[in-house]
Amino acid sequence: MASLPDTSKSFKIERHNSYLLRRINSAKILNASSHLLFRASILATVVLILLFTLHYPPLLLSGSASGSSAAAHSNHRSLLASSAVSYGGAAWEREVRRSATPHRPSGFTVLVTGAAGFVGTHCSLALKKRGDGVVGLDNFNSYYDPSLKRARQALLARHGVLVLEADINDAALLAKLFDVVPFTHVLHLAAQAGVRYAMRNPQSYVASNVAGLVALFEVAAKHADPQPAIVWASSSSVYGLNTETPFSELHRTDRPASLYAATKKAGEAIAHTYNHIYGLSITGLRFFTVYGPWGRPDMAYFSFTNDILSGKPITLFRKHDGTAVQRDFTFIDDVVKGCLGALDTATPSTGSGGKKRAPAQLRVYNLGNTSPVPVAKMVGILENLLGKKANKKTVTLPQNGDVPYTHANVSLAESDFGYRPTIDLTTGLKKFVKWYVEYYGVKTGKHIDDKKKTEEEEGEAASA
Numbered sequence: 001m002a003s004l005p006d007t008s009k010s011f012k013i014e015r016h017n018s019y020l021l022r023r024i025n026s027a028k029i030l031n032a033s034s035h036l037l038f039r040a041s042i043l044a045t046v047v048l049i050l051l052f053t054l055h056y057p058p059l060l061l062s063g064s065a066s067g068s069s070a071a072a073h074s075n076h077r078s079l080l081a082s083s084a085v086s087y088g089g090a091a092w093e094r095e096v097r098r099s100a101t102p103h104r105p106s107g108f109t110v111l112v113t114g115a116a117g118f119v120g121t122h123c124s125l126a127l128k129k130r131g132d133g134v135v136g137l138d139n140f141n142s143y144y145d146p147s148l149k150r151a152r153q154a155l156l157a158r159h160g161v162l163v164l165e166a167d168i169n170d171a172a173l174l175a176k177l178f179d180v181v182p183f184t185h186v187l188h189l190a191a192q193a194g195v196r197y198a199m200r201n202p203q204s205y206v207a208s209n210v211a212g213l214v215a216l217f218e219v220a221a222k223h224a225d226p227q228p229a230i231v232w233a234s235s236s237s238v239y240g241l242n243t244e245t246p247f248s249e250l251h252r253t254d255r256p257a258s259l260y261a262a263t264k265k266a267g268e269a270i271a272h273t274y275n276h277i278y279g280l281s282i283t284g285l286r287f288f289t290v291y292g293p294w295g296r297p298d299m300a301y302f303s304f305t306n307d308i309l310s311g312k313p314i315t316l317f318r319k320h321d322g323t324a325v326q327r328d329f330t331f332i333d334d335v336v337k338g339c340l341g342a343l344d345t346a347t348p349s350t351g352s353g354g355k356k357r358a359p360a361q362l363r364v365y366n367l368g369n370t371s372p373v374p375v376a377k378m379v380g381i382l383e384n385l386l387g388k389k390a391n392k393k394t395v396t397l398p399q400n401g402d403v404p405y406t407h408a409n410v411s412l413a414e415s416d417f418g419y420r421p422t423i424d425l426t427t428g429l430k431k432f433v434k435w436y437v438e439y440y441g442v443k444t445g446k447h448i449d450d451k452k453k454t455e456e457e458e459g460e461a462a463s464a
């Protein structure tokens, strides 16, 4: 029994010791965990810096000196995108070369910028189908639903066209691309489109339509060997407040009504400079309200279709004198023919060989339909095709950059490369609505032509 107090005493001492031990241990743990915390926060910082550089490479890049790091960023980005090919590596180069290889005698090798866009997708497909080699490039920005751009990219992939995810302002990537492939032509369609959005995000127009255009011209002029011939998209909006109709290439274009138009007009002036100094062969195409399958959701015919189906009201504009706003709606297939015609008749760039060299080609063409239609009539055609009435309201055209009237004179494009629009608005909208209901899987009040799908339409049936 005497051992009891002893036991309790030694127990107490033991408890005290173990208490001390635990204190020491927890101090150690605390120490260790603060080390861990320190390391973790360093790691987190590194990860954050990495993420930041991935998302904002232009902020951290200055000039071509940082080329390899730009390549590394895009490497990551293209890995994050659907293709599993790593940027700049042997596998990437093989993929790029495969996509760029023509499959017809003396076929072109074309870099298409904005290839995941509306016009870019159709042009890339048409070029590939006739045997040209095509490499696409697009930054997949979210100006409108990027899933539509991804669906177009997937469609192109099924036809053997690779679309790289990259920005035209990434000079290092462009230089690398021209090192891998001696492109004979560039079809430059990447741009910030849309007239009204310029009031909300003006800098995006400067970044893509001015800085991006210069970045592309720089690489084509100084780095590419041989220099490619360039065909690029200007816009009918350069006619701005011009009132002479139909719009001819000889008319005034010095009164743009929107920042979008101003950046396209600036592009035409910049094109003149690069043609003059560096002997680049450059053709500008002034598109007039292009529409069709795989179109742009921000454009009226497309958003009106959404709104008619969902019962949302749509707003139509009338001119200040009460007359209707009209557009020279041009079907995508006609525009594609015009783009290919311009590429086919483009002469090679001549380089900057001083006074001895022959002047390089510098051209501008209207690509329109030559028959303006009141926007209200366009809505009427849609109502018919969708079997549903629109909930319309009409207001006076606000000063938002839209012009009241467009009408193309295309006689120049006709005489130089046989451009002749063939699709009227009713026929074209029918093709658009057919694609729309298939793509979005919507039911309409109308039965839309359900003929057997041909190979041609395989892509059009693809749904997201």
Ligand SMILES: NC(=O)c1ccc[n+]([C@@H]2O[C@H](COP(=O)([O-])OP(=O)(O)OC[C@H]3O[C@@H](n4cnc5c(N)ncnc54)[C@H](O)[C@@H]3O)[C@@H](O)[C@H]2O)c1
Binding pocket: 113, 114, 115, 116, 117, 118, 119, 120, 137, 138, 139, 140, 141, 149, 166, 167, 168, 169, 188, 189, 190, 191, 192, 193, 194, 207, 208, 212, 233, 234, 235, 236, 286, 287, 288, 289, 290, 291, 296
């Ligand atoms: N559709 C029309 O009615 C129309 C009319 C006049 C002019 N245009 C011009 O035609 C061209 C094609 O138009 P669209 O209707 O196919 O438009 P779109 O927006 O569908 O296609 C443009 C593509 O370029 C990409 N892009 C934008 N900025 C980029 C950048 N900095 N780097 C890489 N990619 C970038 C976009 O992601 C988009 O996929 C544009 O230059 C546009 O301004 C179109």
Ligand SMILES: *[C@@H]1O[C@H](CO)[C@@H](O)[C@H](O)[C@H]1NC(C)=O
Binding pocket: 245, 246, 248, 249, 409, 410, 411, 412
């Ligand atoms: C269209 O433009 C051409 C010049 O390119 C001109 O000769 C012709 O008269 C114009 N047509 C109309 C209807 O204005």
